[in-house]
Amino acid sequence: MNEQAAQAETTQVQHPLNVAIIGGAGHVGLPFGLALCDCGHTVTLVDLNQSQLDIIRAGQMPFSEINADQLLPRALETGRLHCSTDFADLSTQDVIIVTIGTPVDEYLDPSLRAFDQVMEEVFQHTRPGQLLIIRSTVFPGVTERLGRLIAERNLQIDVSYCPERIAQGRALLELTQLPQLVSGCTEQACQRAADFFSDFGQEIIELSTVEAELGKLFTNSYRYINFSISNQFYMLAQRYDADFDRIYHAITYRYPRMNGFARAGFAGGPCLLKDTMQLASFNHNLLTLGQTAMAVNEGLPGFIVERLKKDHDLTGLTVEILGMAFKGNCDDPRSSLSYKLRKVLTLECRRVLCTDPFINSPDFVSLETILDESDILILGACHDDYRGVQTTKPLIDVFGFTARQEP
Ligand SMILES: NC(=O)c1ccc[n+]([C@@H]2O[C@H](COP(=O)([O-])OP(=O)(O)OC[C@H]3O[C@@H](n4cnc5c(N)ncnc54)[C@H](O)[C@@H]3O)[C@@H](O)[C@H]2O)c1
Structure with a gap:
């Protein structure tokens, strides 16, 4: 979405959905929510950070994000954007998206504790037929594991992993420009995720869940290693003055x-x-x-x-x-x-x-x-x-x- 488009009237998808974003006050969740409102969906940002939600409710961006200053007030005025700290709100949604942080621990190993705790909360409030999309960056195998847990509990929801690939601060420009990688624990989950992301008007690339998880990690690791090459060469050049x-x-x-x-x-x-x-x-x-x-x-x-x-x-x-x-x-x-x-x-x-x-x-x-x-x-x-x-x-x-x- 360019700046002109951000100032234009909102568009309306054929099938507006009720969407909840867990971690919705964060750097990935909030711009994603604004972009979905702009497509015509109704979005509830579910986040534990009450003060951040208060800032958003007041029409202010809690961090800088290109075009968000136009889209946030519009999303609130149209009544499409809601904020909540209550997971009970999940039960009325068509789609639940997870964008919480997925850190490594003090030993630089993946820490799954927060993710698992959020999922336990989610399981309490889902209803059959919902689509659950993991948008946070997760470790290889996490989505399949989640699919197994959901099947064991017979929750009858579709589980999908669709990694976020925007550069922070440019999400609202890039969400409508980048091809979307989608995957699902079942064909139906993958297809539903593909339909959902097609609202952004870009190509959809389907992968298996582990391919999508690795694809996201390869992207960031590649960039990190690439920067290190230049930094090492910089240090070498310095050695030679x-x-x-x-x-x-x-x-x-x-x-x-x-x-x-x-x-x-x-x-x-x-x-x-x-x-x-x-x-x-x-x-x-x-x-x-x-x-x-x-x-x-x-x-x-x-x-x-x-x-x-x-x-x-x-x-x-x-x-x-x-x-x-x-x-x-x-x-x-x-x-x-x-x-x-x-x-x-x-x-x-x-x-x-x-x-x-x-x-x-x-x-x-x-x-x-x-x-x-x-x-x-x-x-x-x-x-x-x-x-x-x-x-x-x-x-x-x-x-x-x-x-x-x-x-
Ligand atoms: N920042 C980026 O540019 C970027 C880009 C691509 C992918 N990612 C990935 O997206 C994920 C989120 O990153 P971020 O930068 O948006 O993090 P963030 O810290 O900005 O946002 C996470 C949000 O989740 C909320 N949260 C934490 N625990 C919660 C809980 N139990 N229930 C509800 N809300 C909870 C926090 O309050 C916060 O608002 C990470 O997996 C990250 O690796 C980030």
Whole structure:
């Protein structure tokens, strides 16, 4: 959906459905719910986070998402969007979608506890004939296991897994642009999921449930490993005092075989590392590429500080991090490597200052204060505000972002 379309009147599907989204106040659930309302469905966001639901009910987005500021008030005005903390509301729905977080535990193994608890709640309130769609990223085999549990209890609902593949912040643009991967525990479940997602007007690609689960994990692990290649090359270039960005430009310029070569930079955020670890863990830690990628990507903040120490006595200096979100133009600090960098710097420097235009934190200071008071600047997130930032202080920019002209 482009911005013009977001301002246009809502469309109406032939068969409007009642849809509940569990985890509906989150980064996947809320935009998905808004897109479904925009298609003409009636959506209930079921979430335990009461304060987040209150913000949504008041017509405010709790996080930034392109086009959502237009779609949210419209969904509320049309009466198609509802918020609830009560799982009993599930019983009146045609479709139940699950978008809760699926984290790894302290040992980097998949943690199924929260997922299983939610499912136990769901089972209390389903009725025969409903379609249950798992949209959270799950470990290989979770959907089949769920199908077995549901069959054992004779709940007579169709179970499907349809992974979310949007980039956070761009969901409302991408939901109507990306082909949808769908799968089901039975042919009927898969077909119903395919019919449901066809409302977004894109191609539907059917897979078995384990293929769809692996497909999603392969996607995130591939991206994570790909970033680590560039980060490792960046560190190598530094060892030779060579300019990684000049090399990057030279070897990608009019050379299509390097199209997939990523920029160097922090590979943080709630999904890439977590999903790579899920895949590694479920394969007896045999995904050595993924584990090596973790060592490289997670090692980048420490590498930056070690390099700085070669030229500076940090113990007397104030170092500043520009951008604390996990990626550029985003307000989400989850698993951002800027925080890891802050930790390492805190051990080494006199003072560490942080700023971010998208994140409210009593710990952060303004960009002006930063430019004024710091001795060294380090770019942590590629926010547009920092493009072309003017300073006479040393600026460490692993991403090569501040000097780049293109958007
Ligand atoms: N963030 C992304 O860009 C993205 C993209 C693709 C896939 N995913 C996957 O989607 C899933 C959700 O990610 P997210 O970023 O939206 O997480 P999130 O933390 O933003 O949202 C999860 C929501 O679930 C709610 N919740 C937790 N436990 C609950 C319960 N028992 N009952 C009801 N609600 C509950 C939370 O309050 C929260 O609002 C994860 O599996 C993630 O890997 C995320």
